[in-house]
Amino acid sequence: DVKVTQSSRYLVKRTGEKVFLECVQDMDHENMFWYRQDPGLGLRLIYFSYDVKMKEKGDIPEGYSVSREKKERFSLILESASTNQTSMYLCASSTSWGVYEQYFGPGTRLTVT
Amino acid sequence: EDKVVQSPLSLVVHEGDTVTLNCSYEVTNFRSLLWYKQEKKAPTFLFMLTSSGIEKKSGRLSSILDKKELFSILNITATQTGDSAVYLCAVSNAGKSTFGDGTTLTVKP
Numbered sequence: 001d002v003k004v005t006q007s008s009r010y011l012v013k014r015t016g017e018k019v020f021l022e023c024v025q026d027m028d029h030e031n032m033f034w035y036r037q038d039p040g041l042g043l044r045l046i047y048f049s050y051d052v053k054m055k056e057k058g059d060i061p062e063g064y065s066v067s068r069e070k071k072e073r074f075s076l077i078l079e080s081a082s083t084n085q086t087s088m089y090l091c092a093s094s095t096s097w098g099v100y101e102q103y104f105g106p107g108t109r110l111t112v113t
Numbered sequence: 114e115d116k117v118v119q120s121p122l123s124l125v126v127h128e129g130d131t132v133t134l135n136c137s138y139e140v141t142n143f144r145s146l147l148w149y150k151q152e153k154k155a156p157t158f159l160f161m162l163t164s165s166g167i168e169k170k171s172g173r174l175s176s177i178l179d180k181k182e183l184f185s186i187l188n189i190t191a192t193q194t195g196d197s198a199v200y201l202c203a204v205s206n207a208g209k210s211t212f213g214d215g216t217t218l219t220v221k222p
Contacts, residue, residue: 004155031209033209033210035212040214041214042201042212042213042214042215043156043201043203043212044212045209045210045211048209056209058209090155090156100144100145100147100161100205100210101147101158101161102147102156102158102203102210103158104155104156104157105155106154106155107154107155
């Protein structure tokens, strides 16, 4: 079974702090994704990566950066957390070829106070 | 800009009812349409559709794609309380997916 894990299920941070969210997948997938999910707004893509050290902006990259130094690990960084970044953050991975379904991690509920 | 619209936004039915969830899309370089089920956790994959007119089926759930009219439906027959969830439709474009806002289905006993 594909397993995608995220470093924290719940996180509380203060405004202005630097926040790291980590995601690890164990299926040797090329593609990895970070989404945020908010009520009434669905899943919105923040960044994705199709290879080590490669990254592409999604629909809402402002205020975020990412890092992919190893194939299995994709990190989301909030350089200076703000209250409007309070959200559920979901990481996902998928293969590059054939079937494009994404496998999701359990999510991190981040609260910025 | 790629767009995926789901309807209805929410639906309340009783056990045993049949429901139809809708998904329409406008996407460049369409590769596939995917349905996911999300309970109180991460979305889990249900179906992937790439060809028009071919129904995918899994138990009481089925789905079909119309690439000419740019929509898909997800049917659930004989609904059970365990079907209560948010159902997400996503359209894949070379590995990247655009998601709709989801349909929240509530099945009452």
